[in-house]
Amino acid sequence: MSAHQTSSPAAEAGDPPPVPEATRPVRARRLPPLRRGLLVPAALPIAVGLWIASLPRVNVDAMGDLGLLQVLPVTYFAALGLLAVGFLAVLREPRVRQPWAAGYVLALITVIHATPSALYPALRYAWAWKHVAVVDAMLRHDGAVPHSGTLDIYNQWPGFFQLNAAVLRVTGLHSVLGFASWYPLLANLLLVGPLLLLYRSVTTDRRLVWGGVWLYFSVSWVGQDYFSPQAFAHLLYVTVLALVLRRLADRRRAAAAGTPSARRPGAFVLVVVLIAAIVCSHQLTPLMLITTLLLLAIPRRNRRVVLPVLGVAVGLTFLWDSTVARPYVSTHLSDLIGALATPDRNATSGLAGLGSAAPGQVFASWVDRSLTATVFLLALVAVVRHRWVRRTGLPLMLLAPLVMLPSNNYGGEMIFRVYLFALPAAAFLVATLLVPPWPHRRWRAYASGLVAAVLLGGLLFGxxxxxxxxxxxxxxxxxxxxxxxxxxxxxxxxxxxxxLPGGELGYDTHERLVLAQDPLDQRRLLLTDPLAVLQSTMDDPRITGPTYVILTRAQEAESRLTGVFPVGTVGSVRAALDTSTLFQRLYDGPDAAVYRYIGPGARPSPPGSVQP
Known part of the structure; x- marks a missing residue:
């Protein structure tokens, strides 16, 4: 019998058993220093203080192939280490004090996810800027954005953007930029509640519950928490599954006690609202939710609870995709069907193309892969080792995203999305291996802490x-x-x-062209004759206005890190434009330059008349 399991009538009925704080009498003895209660209240404020003190010492301009890892001072890593030690001390106490456990988890989230927001003068990540532009456009048009080109997909899944536009109308703010920079911190903080509800539906052991939450934020490296529909929909996805598993646990406990299960129509209405918000906000998340609910409905004892929720998810998804999102679905239906015929390429699409990347990025990529494989492997070991775990819905939640892996490559990101959706179940399963029961031997606690520290280190690379x-x-x-x-x-x-930070702003009035997305022959020509490539962009009859070229430091960094272009490509293009009479420089600085195509024989206007 597992140390986290006791025999009970509920266990015989298939319900995950409650776990007592102690499984056997404990002989009176003097507690070692780690258990005297001094470390728990002291480590948390000291760690937060070290983190705050480390921020002014970070020189973000000195970042290289490993990004922030190269410029964070030793006090930052000391803060993380002290948080880990303090949280381990919380779990080693005879009775877990939940306020302290919550404090350490919230501090971990803050130290990891608030650091970039506190250090950077502008919103990080180009995709977050794109979503800011969509909210801005929908706010201006009071709904769907006309002439949206390749961004028309957001008109067909507008839930997230319309919600933020409504927030701006209510608050009187002019842009979401003010809070979008802090969205990673907010998204992760909001996830704590659904994760607690999910894990408390599986066990009453506070160590496992809080250990699972800590591990989730220690290994969630994929970075899908920026200002995006994916982060919003993932929060709702976890909440829906937590409510479903909570209802399953309530029914089984009532059955074990021989009492009727209380009906909660309000909870079902909430689930319907959450699913509707998912369906209108994101393309992939409804499919992941349907797949997970399908697997949860396999055990007969789950069907009375799961099947109505599954019916709502299937019905709302079909209704939305056949009406509002029909233009996108009908246009890409052949691509979706074709992807089903190439499961091998779908499963590995996110792992290719690292040959010419920076050495630091190659190393970081292997750390990411190793971390992902380790988490899945430990989760599978937990399923095999603990029989009581197999009676919960967590193994099915772990398996469901893997079913989607061979179905589509999702722009080369499917393998990362699979990890994201499997992580709520995987983190708890890993916790059943790494979080020792009370009482336990000290060496086991140290070994578990060492493994958890290694996993946290892997997160920093990713x-x-x-x-x-x-x-x-x-x-x-x-x-x-x-x-x-x-x-x-x-x-x-x-x-x-x-x-580029905000190249899509005003995308309903101008077109955006990224040369890295050109055909291979055009990209090769850019290396030898950049002016020829840029002049070829002027021949498009759809473009009725002037063409501008913007070159930035981040574009050169992306070329160097990803290998999409050789090192120095952006500098070469800038040098060619500086010597050309066909382009006029409008904006010039060490980190950015803007040029306008004026054509042969044109007379450039004075630079001062167009400088910002």
Whole structure:
């Protein structure tokens, strides 16, 4: 029998058993120093103080191939280490004090996810800027955005953007930029509640509950917590599953006690509302939810609870995809069907293309893969080792995202999304191996702490290693605002790579072109004759306005880190434009430059007349 399990009538009925705080009498003895209660209240404020003291010492301009990892001072890592030691001390107490456990978890989230927001002068990550532009456009048009081009997909899944537009209307704010920078911190803090509800539906052991929550935030490296529909929908996804498992646990406990289960129509209405919000906000999350509910409905004892929720998810998804999202679904249906015929490429699409990346990025990528494989492996070991775990819905929640892996490559990101959706179950399963019961031998606690520390170190590589291309300087943001403000309707804005802070602002009036997304022959020509490639972009009859080229520090960093272009490509393009009479430089700085195509024989206007 597992140390986290006791025999009970509820266990015979298939319900995960309650776990007592102690499984056997404990002989009176003097507690070792770690259990005297001094470390728990002291480590937390000291760690937070060390983190705060480390922030002014970070020189983000010195980042290299490993991003923030290269510039964070030793006090930052000391803060993380002290948090880990303090949390271990919380779990080693005879009775877990939940306020302290919550404090350490919240501090861990803050130290990891608030650091970039506190250090950078502008919103990080180009995709977050894109979503800011969508909210801005929907706010201006009071709904769907006309002439949205490749971003029309957001008109068909607008829930997240319309919600933020409503927040702006209510608050009177002009842009979501003010809180989008802190969205990673907010998204992770909000996840704590659903995770607690989910894990408390499985066990009453506070060590396992809080250990699972700690491990979730220690290994969630994929970075899908930025200002995005995915982060919003994932929060709702975890909440729906937590409510379903809570209802299953209530029914089984009532059955074991021989009493009728109380009906909670309000909870079901809440589930319906959450599913509706998921369906109208994101393409992939409803499919992941349906797959998970299908697997949870396999055990007969679950069907009375799961099948109604599954019916709602299938019905709302079908209704939305056949009406509002029909243009996208009908256009890409052949691609979706074709992806089903190539499961091998779908499963490995996110692992290729590292041959010419920076050495630090290659190393970080292998750390990410090792961390992912380790988490899945430990979770599978937990399923095999603990029979009581197999009677919960967690193994099915772990398996469900893997079913989606061969179905579509999702732009090369499916393997990362699978890890994201499997992580709530995987983190708890790993906790059943690493969180020892009370009482326990000290060496086991230290061994578990060492493994947890290694996992946390892996998270830092995955979450921080690409920051040199994800962060933007104030000058880069200013240059982009300048070009999007002066570009008249019908213009085209060209960049070498997609790392641009706000290139999509006003996307309903101008077109965005990223040279890194051109065909291979065009990308090769850019290396030898950049002016020929840029002039070829002027021949598009759809472009009725002028063409602007914006080159930034982050684009060069992306070329170096990912290998999409050789090192120095952005500098070469900038040098070619500086010597060409076909382009006029409108904005010039060490981190950004903006050029306008004026054509042969044109007379450039004085630089001062167009400088911001």
């Amino acid at each position: 979450y921080y290693a690409k920051e040199n291309m994800n962060r933007f300087t104030a000058e880069e943001a200013a240059a982009t605002r300048f070009v999007t403000s002066v570009a008249p309707p019908g213009s085209r804005i060209v960049s070498v790579t997609s790392s």
